[in-house]
Amino acid sequence: MGKIILMSQVSLDGYYEGPERQLDWGLVDEELHQHMNDEVRSVGGMLMGRVTYEQMAAYWPTAGADPAASAVEKDYAGIWRSARKYVYSRTLAAEQADPEVTVLREVVPEEVAALKAAADGDLTVSGADLAASFLRHGLVDEYRIYVHPVRIGRGHHLFPPSDGTVPLRLEGTRTFGTGVVLLRYTAA
Numbered sequence: 001m002g003k004i005i006l007m008s009q010v011s012l013d014g015y016y017e018g019p020e021r022q023l024d025w026g027l028v029d030e031e032l033h034q035h036m037n038d039e040v041r042s043v044g045g046m047l048m049g050r051v052t053y054e055q056m057a058a059y060w061p062t063a064g065a066d067p068a069a070s071a072v073e074k075d076y077a078g079i080w081r082s083a084r085k086y087v088y089s090r091t092l093a094a095e096q097a098d099p100e101v102t103v104l105r106e107v108v109p110e111e112v113a114a115l116k117a118a119a120d121g122d123l124t125v126s127g128a129d130l131a132a133s134f135l136r137h138g139l140v141d142e143y144r145i146y147v148h149p150v151r152i153g154r155g156h157h158l159f160p161p162s163d164g165t166v167p168l169r170l171e172g173t174r175t176f177g178t179g180v181v182l183l184r185y186t187a188a
Contacts, residue, residue, distance in 0.1 A: 001116050001117050001119075002043075002044050002116055002119045002120075002121050002122040002123055003116075003122045003123070003141035003142050004047070004112070004116060004122070004123050004125055004134065004139050004140055004141050004142070005043075005122050005123070005124050005125065005140075005141065005142045005143070005144055006124075006125050006126075006131050006134065006135075006140045006142070006143050006144070006145075007039070007040075007124045007125070007126060007144045008126060008128075008131065008144075008145055008146070008158050009026055009028075009145075009146040009147075009148060009180075010145060010146070010147055010148065010158050011025060011147075011148055011150050011151055011152045011155075012147060012148065012149060012150060012151050013151045013152065013153065014157050014158060014159065015152050015154070015155035015156060015157060015158070016128045016155070016156050016157065016158040017128070017155050017156050018152055018154070018155040018156075019154050019155050019156070021051070021055075021156075022152075022155070023055075025148065025150050025152050026148055027148050027149070027150065027178040027179065027180055028178075029176075029177065029178050030070065030072055031176055031177050031178075032146070032176050032178065032180055033070075033072040033073070033076065034072050034075075035174075035176070035182075036076070037072055037075050037076050037079060039144070040076075040079055040083070040124065041079050042121055042122075043083070043121050043122050043123060043124050044084065044119030044120040044121030044122060044123055045083065045084040045085065045086055045115070045119050045121075045123045045124075046083050046084070046085050046086070046123070046124050046126065047086045047088070047115075047123055047124065047125040047126070047130065047134075048085065048086070048087055048088070048125070048126050048127050048130060049087070049088050049089065049126075049127035049129050049130035050087055050088070050089035050091065050092045051127060051129070052126050052127035052130070053085065053087040053089075053092070053101070054092075056080065057098065060076065060077050060080035060081070061077070061080065061081060061098065062077075063076075063077040063080075064077030064078060064081075065077075081100070082100070083100065084100060084102075084119075085098075085100050085101045085102070086101070086102050086104055086115065086123075087101050087102070087103050087104070088104050088105070088106065088107060088130050088133075089103060089104075089105070090105055090106070107130070107133040107134060107137060107139070109137050109139060112134075112137075112139050122142075125139075125140065128156050128157070128158055128160075131158065131159075132159075132160040135159070135160070135162070135166075140187075141186065141187065142171070142184065142185065142186050143168065143183070143184065143185040143186075144182060144183075144184050145158075145182070145183045145185075146180055146181070146182050146183075147180065147181045147182075147183060148178075148179075148180050149178070149179035149180065149181075166187070167187075167188035168185040168186065168187060168188055169185060169186050169187070169188045170183070170184070170185055171184040171185060171186055172184045
């Protein structure tokens with residue numbers, strides 16, 4: 001059975017995105033992009049919220065056809081198109097999504113367990129709101145947090161406030177040329 005991996009980029013001050021959902025502060029170069037392609041290429045599926053899905057779906061399905069796209073962008077466009085996607089949304093109609101998308105209405109732990117059992121590999125979860133729901137239900141098995149060396153001052157935090165402490169075990173780190181640091185943790 002695969003794992004549920006919370007995979008996200010954050011600013012040094014813990015923001016997932018700016019106050020207007022800006023993502024332009026990230027320091028994604030060819031090295032980091034290739035690493036992320038390699039990480040995502042083998043997953044059994046991507047779990048995301050509607051907003052994240054719509055942001056990704058607005059760009060990646062056709063990005064590979066852009067003559068100005070780099071080789072890593074073209075590679076990721078192919079990964080995106082072929083990946084199994086699960087979108088959690090109360091408003092997105094199934095017919096609005098591409099054929100590789102399953103629309104789910106809410107996070108139900110038993111349904112997530114069934115997805116894990118049926119998946120051909122790990123499942124990544126992305127999007128701050130969806131991640132918060134998975135964290136509340138204790139469904140995250142591993143964290144892959146990419147910390148960018150930039151403070152953006154305000155926006156949306158990746159981790160919501162909580163009432164308890166969640167001990168984690170460091171499984172590894174990696175520093176990229178831009179100064180981005182990957183922190184890999186599992187539940188202790």
